[in-house]
Amino acid sequence: MYCCSFLSRLGVGMASMSSTLVETVSINYEDFNESFLTCGTCLCTYDGGEHTPKLLPCSHTVCLHCLTRIAASQTRDAGSFRCPICRELITIPRGGVPALPPSFLVNQLLDLMARQRREVIPQCSSHPGRELLFCETCDCVFCRHCADGPHSDTPCDHTVVPFSIALKRMSEILLYRANECLSKLGSAREAVASELRRLEAAATAADEAIDRHFAELKAALDERHNELKSAAAAAATHKRKLLEEQLKLIDAEKSKVEAECSGLQQQVEVREVSSRAAALGARLGDAAALAEPRENAFLAVDFAHNDAQQRFRDALAELGRVRTSTTFPGLCTLQLESACVCGLEVVVVLRTVDYHGEARCTGGDPVTAAATIDDTPLPCTVTDLDSGLYRISMRPWSAGSLCVRVLVFSRAVRDSPWRARVCGAGAALRVWGARGTGKDQLNQPVAVARCPKRREIYVLDAGNSRVKVLDDETFAFKTHIVNEGLAGRSCTGLAVTAEGVVAVNWRTRTLTEVNGSGETVRTIRSERLVEPVCVAADVATRRIAVADNGARAVFLFDAQGNLEREIGNGDLGLVGGLALSEDLLIVADVAVRVYDAEGNFKTTMAPVPKGRGGYGGVALEYTEQGCRIVCARSVRGRPALLVLDAGAGAGEAQAGRVLAACELADRKPRRVAGIALLPDKKVLLADLAGDCLRLHTYW
Numbered sequence: 001m002y003c004c005s006f007l008s009r010l011g012v013g014m015a016s017m018s019s020t021l022v023e024t025v026s027i028n029y030e031d032f033n034e035s036f037l038t039c040g041t042c043l044c045t046y047d048g049g050e051h052t053p054k055l056l057p058c059s060h061t062v063c064l065h066c067l068t069r070i071a072a073s074q075t076r077d078a079g080s081f082r083c084p085i086c087r088e089l090i091t092i093p094r095g096g097v098p099a100l101p102p103s104f105l106v107n108q109l110l111d112l113m114a115r116q117r118r119e120v121i122p123q124c125s126s127h128p129g130r131e132l133l134f135c136e137t138c139d140c141v142f143c144r145h146c147a148d149g150p151h152s153d154t155p156c157d158h159t160v161v162p163f164s165i166a167l168k169r170m171s172e173i174l175l176y177r178a179n180e181c182l183s184k185l186g187s188a189r190e191a192v193a194s195e196l197r198r199l200e201a202a203a204t205a206a207d208e209a210i211d212r213h214f215a216e217l218k219a220a221l222d223e224r225h226n227e228l229k230s231a232a233a234a235a236a237t238h239k240r241k242l243l244e245e246q247l248k249l250i251d252a253e254k255s256k257v258e259a260e261c262s263g264l265q266q267q268v269e270v271r272e273v274s275s276r277a278a279a280l281g282a283r284l285g286d287a288a289a290l291a292e293p294r295e296n297a298f299l300a301v302d303f304a305h306n307d308a309q310q311r312f313r314d315a316l317a318e319l320g321r322v323r324t325s326t327t328f329p330g331l332c333t334l335q336l337e338s339a340c341v342c343g344l345e346v347v348v349v350l351r352t353v354d355y356h357g358e359a360r361c362t363g364g365d366p367v368t369a370a371a372t373i374d375d376t377p378l379p380c381t382v383t384d385l386d387s388g389l390y391r392i393s394m395r396p397w398s399a400g401s402l403c404v405r406v407l408v409f410s411r412a413v414r415d416s417p418w419r420a421r422v423c424g425a426g427a428a429l430r431v432w433g434a435r436g437t438g439k440d441q442l443n444q445p446v447a448v449a450r451c452p453k454r455r456e457i458y459v460l461d462a463g464n465s466r467v468k469v470l471d472d473e474t475f476a477f478k479t480h481i482v483n484e485g486l487a488g489r490s491c492t493g494l495a496v497t498a499e500g501v502v503a504v505n506w507r508t509r510t511l512t513e514v515n516g517s518g519e520t521v522r523t524i525r526s527e528r529l530v531e532p533v534c535v536a537a538d539v540a541t542r543r544i545a546v547a548d549n550g551a552r553a554v555f556l557f558d559a560q561g562n563l564e565r566e567i568g569n570g571d572l573g574l575v576g577g578l579a580l581s582e583d584l585l586i587v588a589d590v591a592v593r594v595y596d597a598e599g600n601f602k603t604t605m606a607p608v609p610k611g612r613g614g615y616g617g618v619a620l621e622y623t624e625q626g627c628r629i630v631c632a633r634s635v636r637g638r639p640a641l642l643v644l645d646a647g648a649g650a651g652e653a654q655a656g657r658v659l660a661a662c663e664l665a666d667r668k669p670r671r672v673a674g675i676a677l678l679p680d681k682k683v684l685l686a687d688l689a690g691d692c693l694r695l696h697t698y699w
Contacts, residue, residue: 032113033045033113036106036109037106037109037110037113039051039053039061039062039063039066040060040062040084040085041062041063041066041070041084041085042063042065042066044063044065046063046106046110047110050063050064050065051063051064051065052064052102053102053103053106053107053110054067054097054100054101054102054103055100055101055102055103055104056083056088056090056100057088057090057091058083058085058086058088058090060083060085060086061103061106062083062084062085064097064098066084067081067097067100068097068098070082070084071092071096071097079091079092080092124142124143124145126143126145127143127145130143130145131143131162131163132162132163133160133161133162133163134160134161134162134163134165134166135158135159135160137158137159138158141163191411195409198409198410206322210320213319213320217319228301232299232301235299236299239295239296239297239299242294242295243293243294243295243297246293246294246295323364325360325364325365325409326354326355326360327352327353327354327360327365327408327409328353328354328355329407329408329409329411329412329413329414330411330413330414331353331354331355331357331414332350332351332352332353332406332408332413332414332415333350333351333353333413333414333415334348334349334350334351334392334404334406334413334415334416334418335348335349335351336348336349336420337349337391338697339423339426339427339697340396340402340420340421340422340423341422341423341425341426341662341697342396342397342398342399342422342423342424342425342662342663343395343396343397343660343661343662343663344395344426344660344662344697344698344699345393345394345395345660345699346393346394346395346396346402346420346422347391347392347393348392348393348404348406348418349389349390349391349392350367350389350390350391350392350406350408350413351388351389352365352388352389352390352408353388359388360388361387361388362386362387362388363384363385363386363387363388363389363390364384364386365384365390365408365409366408366409366410367382367384367390367406367407367408368382368406368407368410369382369392369404369405369406369407370404370405371392371394371402371403371404371405372402372403373396373398373400373401373402373403373422374398374400374401375403378394378396378402379394380392380393380394380404381393381394392404392406395660396422397661398422399422399423399424400421400422401419401420401421401422402419402420402421402422403417403418403419404416404417404418404419405417405418406418423665424663424665425662425663425664425665426641426662426663426664426665426696426697427665428664428694428695428696429682429695429696429697430475430694430695431692431693431694431695432470432475432692432693432694432695433445433691433692433693434691434692435691437464439468439477439480440477441691442459442461442463442464442468442691442692442693443461443462443463443464443691444461444462444463444489444688444691445459445460445461445462445673445674445686445687445688445691445692445693446460446462446491446492446493446494446673446674446686446688447459447460447492447493447494447534447673447674447686448460448494448674448675448676448684448685448686448693449494449495449496449501449674449676450472450496450676450677450678450684451496452472454516455471455472455473456469456470456471456472456478457469457470457471457472457475457676457684458470458481458494458496458501459494459686459693460491460492460493460494460503460674460686462489462490462491462492463489463691464489465482465486465487465488465489465491466480466481466482466486467480467481467482467486467494467501467503467514468480468481469481469516472678475693479516481500481501481514481516481517481518482518483512483514483518483519483520484512484520485503485505485508485510485512485514485520485523486503486505486512486514488505488507488508490505490506490507490508491503491504491505491506492504492505492506492532492533492534493532493533493534493535493546493547493578494535494674495535495536495537495544495580496537496539497513497521497537497539497542498539498542499513499515499521500513500514500515500516500521501513501514502514502535502537502544503535504532504533504534504535504546505532506531506532506533509525509526509529509530509531509532510523510524510525511523511524511525511532511535511544511546511557512524522561523561524544524557524561526555526557526563528548528551528555528563528566529546529548529550529551529555530548530550530551531548531549531550531551532546532547532548532550532555533547533548533549533575534546534547534575534576534577534578535547535578536578536579536580536585537580538580538581538582540582541559541582542558542559543556543557543558543559543564543580544556544557544561544580545557545578545580545585546578547572547575547578547587549574549575551570552568552570552571552572552573553566553567553568553569553570553572554566554567554568554572554575554578554585554587555567556585556599565598565599567585567587567595567599568587572587572589572593573589573590573614574589574590574614575587575588575589576588576589576614576615576616576617576618576673577615577616577617577618577619577631577632577674577675578618579618579619579620579629581620581622582597583596583597584596584597584620584627584646585597585599586618586620586629588614588615588617588618588631588633589614589615590607590608590610590614590615591604591605591606591607591608591615592604592605592606592615592618592629592631592644593605594629594646594647594655602655603647603655603656604656605629605644605655605656606631606633606642606644606656606658608633608635609635612635612636613633613634613635613636613637614633614634615631615632615633616632616633616634616639616671616672616673616674616675617631617632617672617673617674617675617685617686618630618631618632618675619631619675619676619677619683620646621677626645626646626647627645627646627647628643628644628645628646628659629642629643629644629645629646630642630643630644630675630677630683630698631644631675632672632675632683632685634671634672638663639663639664639672640661640662640663640664641660641661641662641664641683641696641698642658642660642661643658643659643660643661643698643699644656644657644658644659645657645658645659660698660699662696662697662698664694664696671687671688671689671690672685672686672687672688673686673687673688674686677698678695681697681698681699682695682696682697682698683695683696683697683698
């Protein structure tokens, strides 16, 4: 952008003095060029060649190129044409259109602007009069005569523009960036000012809270003060009343004695005096009884009978605290802790840091979070771990796009909004085993159990007639348990006991408990068993439950192996899972059926539509929130994990509520025959048809 200045001097005379006023008028170059130095017909800038300015008799200026074209097109009026601006008829001189006189004013203006342009644009110091150029590719200033390398006359890929255009572009870019910087600084100032306002509001609220709490304490102190004063006054009043009554008795006796004494002075008869003396002797005994105060004057307030006063001082020293925080939301990060699977809990961890990026080690920050799944609000919970970490948990019940926005001090953290894709089904965390007879191979695993105390996993490898023992953390093979009760490839159920494991053999209708060395601990038989398929044991009471698909019932045996009771009365379906604890018995056939410790029916949960599938394993989990039932079921060939509320924590009204649900994907299990719960909300599935174990998350 260039400006030209016109100076005019105006002499102003006055009576006693004279002065000179210089006025400067700034004219925009682009507006001036468009108005005076551009042909109004073709809008081209006048020059000394094709677009030479010509002055018409009507005083309008038009370039030579336009006049030649107009004269050639107007053939009706030979030797004349009309002015393209005012339509006045113009006679062509003898020498033709080029003979028209030039516009001297426009030419002078062109010379003036050319001189000013040369003065504004820096020229090459090595080649005077040569205009400088600018390469936008490599930020280099040069002229054509001193250019070499990529800026020589040979064509190149660099973008080279006149330095005047470069200056204009740079100024525009700088102006844009400056405006952008000013805008951001303005936003920053407003943010800081807003934070200052919030600080003032927080300080005022803190003062009010302190005043309110100490006013309550003062009121409590005043109340106790009044109670002690009232108690002291009541005690003094009681003592005062007794002593005043004794004083009245003494005064009465004194009056009677004085009356007796005044009468003795007129008595002359010996017999009367003797009787009066005897009476006074009796009164003397009464006076002796009244001589000692019936009540004492002791009244004191004791503050040293216990350590309440010291405890009060200690409590005052610990009463209240002023909390501040150095958390800088712009540097805090969000990290996914669990997989994003439909029906399972999704946990995002917020890690807070200070302005210098140092991790915070305390909590208490006002953290708020809002989650949506496909723009639909999703409830979420923020848990302060009091270690600088905050746990944001939610449970999406449908697949879709998950978005979580997290604010600290009403300011967004660095990774907010955090986005992820919620999968419709959960993939296995690990798949262990393959068909075979080796130590890391399985053949028809029909049941799986875990002993937390021994930290071992037991797999009933029915096809190989053995129990495989694995480490519950690494899944490393430890040993094989072999026993005559496991022979025949006909064992279908397995449970952990205090001594080892107990297996059920449907062919021999026998329960065999063996220890880790494979030795038989006890054998249980019963005439009532027809086709026993599942077994569950309670380690504490040593009771054993057996599901019999032939009898369509569940049999309970006591610690001595005696039949205790029968449950179901032939009404059960084909049982696929069984769990037993001190107070509950869970039977899973085409539904999850809950019984108490005495075998009394309580409720039915999550039934499967008739003929559409069934359950393949069930386990009990006791938490602080109550008892949960974890089970595996298949509906129309789609295996899934369910977590049900057993009702022990929230009451019977909540029993049967689905707490979590997850379909299984990625090499789906062909047939789940048993489950075992592992730490960190993991569940191990025995895939009978797949000859493997599958590890999944169930929460």
